[in-house]
Amino acid sequence: MRVTAAVLLVLCLLAISHAWDCQPVVNIKNLMQIDAGLGQVVATDTSQIPYYLVGDKWIRLPGSLKHITVGPAGIWGVNKDYAIYKYVAGNWVQAAGLLKQLDAGGEQFIVGANMDDTPFCLTRSATVGYKGPGSPLPWTGLPGAVKYYSCGPFGCWAVNKNDDIFLMSLNQDCQNNGWSHIDGKLSMIEVATDGRVFGVNSAGIVYTRDGITASKPEGTGWSNVPMSMLMGHVTYDLGRLWVVSKSGVTMVCTP
16 A cells, blocks of 8 residues: 555654643633642632642632642742732732732742843842742842743743744743843743743644753753643653643643
8 A cells, every 4th residue: 555645744743743642621610820830730710710620620719810720949939910929828918019810930049030031030048038028029120121031940941022932041040141032932931840941832743852961951942732722831850741821721731
C-alpha cells in the first residue's frame, strides 16, 4: 500500500496529539484563571470568585479576586481595583501597592506587574514576613515593561504588550541582570516550581519550552502542546497541566 505525504502528516499529527491525555474538570465552571504550585491549585472564575482545590472539590475562598497565585511565597491575589492581598490564617490581608497580576512561584519572593506594565519584586524576607498592616513591603521596581510575569527556580519569564517573551535572572533580594529576549510570541506565560515553562499565544495555542536546566535557563526551543480547543490560560505542577479554554472549560492533562 502506498502511503502519501499527506497521510504521513496526518499520522504524525495524531501521534503528537496523544502526547498529553486531557480530561475535563467537571466540577467547576467558567474559570478565568488558574495557578498551581507545590501540590496546590487555586483559581478564579468569571465572577471573580476565588477557589482552592481540595481532593476533587473546589472550595470557595472568601473575597473577590481577578487573579490568584500559589507557590513557595504562599497564596496571594489581586482584585478588580488592583489591591493586593495575602492569604493569612484563613483570611485575606491587604498589602500595600497596586498590581494587576502577580506570581508566587519564585524562591519565596513575589513578582508582579502593575496597570502600566511596570514589573515589581518583593524580597523573600518581606514576602514571608508579611502578616498584615505594619509589616514592611519594600516593592522593588524592575526595568522594562511586562503585562504577565512568572518565576521559577531557574529564572523569571514575562511577556509584554506585543507578546514578546523575556527571561530574567532574579534572586530572593530582587537583584537582577536585566531582561533577555527569547524567541516566539505568547500572550501569557507560567513557570512551574520545577522550572518547566508553559504559555499560550493570542491564537489560543499552548506551548512548552524545551531543554530548560539550571545551566541553560533559556532552554532550547518551543514545542506545541496539542489541545482540542482554544486555550486562554495554563499552569503546570507535579506532572499535571491545567488549562482553561477561551470558553471557560477547564481541563487537566497528563503526559
